[in-house]
Amino acid sequence: MATPLTASKLVQVLRAEGLTVHEVRNWRTHNRNAKGPYGPMRGVMIHHTASSGTSGSVQLCYEGRADLPGPLCHGVIDKKGEVHLVGNGRANHAGLGDGDVLRAVTNETTLPHDNSADTDGNRYFYGFECINLGDGKDPWPDAQKEAIEKVSAAICRAHGWGARSVIGHKEWQPGKVDPRGFTMDGMRKRIADRLAGHGGSKGGGGSGSTTPKPPQQPPKAEYEPFPGAGFFHVGQSHPMITMMGHRLMAEGCSRYESGPSPDWTEADRKSYTAWQHKLGFKGKDADGIPGKASWDLLKVPKTRR
Structure with missing residues (x-):
């Protein structure tokens, strides 16, 4: 659990991780805080937009739809691996999900199967939409997957979290399939590797990689045991x-x-x-x-x- 990063701190940690960050319109004050609480933060959630084109996808995530007002996430990751920040605060991205999954993310333990929708995820998760049709055919460029890795690692690093604090929408809410096209277990391995100081690999993270990464177990985060x-x-x-x-x-x-x-x-x-x-x-x-x-x-x- 953690206090949400301020807008300035979020920009700082993302750029420190080597990312190109675009600040979209009034994103620093653009949120749904009037509709419910925001924080304490528990993790990072990854989505795909089910759309194509950077400009239209960013606009959609900023404005939202008639039935779902924006922002629809905190940031959009485009095909070039650049991040477009569209919201700061509560965003309509996670919806209701499984409370058992939230507890596993908080404790950084193995995720259970998401079989209920009883917990407000918009309160607890940072959300990043990745531009992809989500049809299983639209490719995931290496630059985009590396950006997902960097975004996730940057936020985890800022809060002292490990890679298990990063999940996909499909692992949170029953019936969701995003992100489709790479595995979250593979992405978490990449994030763990970066947090351990070995980031920058172009492989891993699922299908579509031209230089696959050898299977490996994510290093276990080392914390001080309670000394009494x-x-x-x-x-x-x-x-x-x-x-x-x-x-x-x-x-x-x-x-x-x-x-x-x-x-x-x-x-x-x-x-x-x-x-x-x-x-x-x-x-x-x-x-x-x-x-x-x-x-x-x-x-x-x-x-x-």
């Missing part, structure tokens, strides 16, 4: 505390005036209290001392010592 509540006390100094502080800042829970640092301080305790409150803990369960449940959800990256 007794670890966190005045006088404690450890690189893990610095990493924890950076994750709290990424989650919008910073109470730091400077830092964070390796030393456990009152600012760490107050910041962690804010994280516990964000998760819904109250009273003595939100005293600012990490517990295993909240620690595991924070996903503190493993320090190299």
Whole structure:
């Protein structure tokens, strides 16, 4: 779970990943927030537009249809691998989906079969529409698939997520087939590879690739195991505390005036209290001392010592 990226931060992380980003009209304030909550974010959802042509597809995703007002996603990925941002906030892209799938995405575990539509996905997912007819014949250029990989990795990196936080619409809502033309398991392998520092491969991700990538298992994200509540006390100094502080800042829970640092301080305790409150803990369960449940959800990256 994470606080939605601001418009400026989204542009920043996408460009930092090497993507060409186009800002469409008033996308920074274009949303459906008046129709329901937006956030906390749980993952990234990939779609195909079932249309052709960049200009018309981008306009459709910005404006929407008579029966489904725009924005229909947050960004459109064209055949050249360029990203057109059309919305910032709640967007009509995910619809109702399977709550069990949402829990799996949140916990980054194996996805169950989507067999119900009981949960509002527009609240929890970033959505990216990829220009493709979705007929199984329209090709997916390498540049476009690499852009999907980069977009997903950029957002996952910003929130400290792994590749399992990225799903296809077809894995969320019963009856959906998008994206059609490559496998999401293949795409997640590419994303995991990029997050591990080995991005840029042109292969993988399903059919249509001219240079297939050898099968591989995505590297498991390495997080610090819970060290026990007794670890966190005045006088404690450890690189893990610095990493924890950076994750709290990424989650919008910073109470730091400077830092964070390796030393456990009152600012760490107050910041962690804010994280516990964000998760819904109250009273003595939100005293600012990490517990295993909240620690595991924070996903503190493993320090190299």
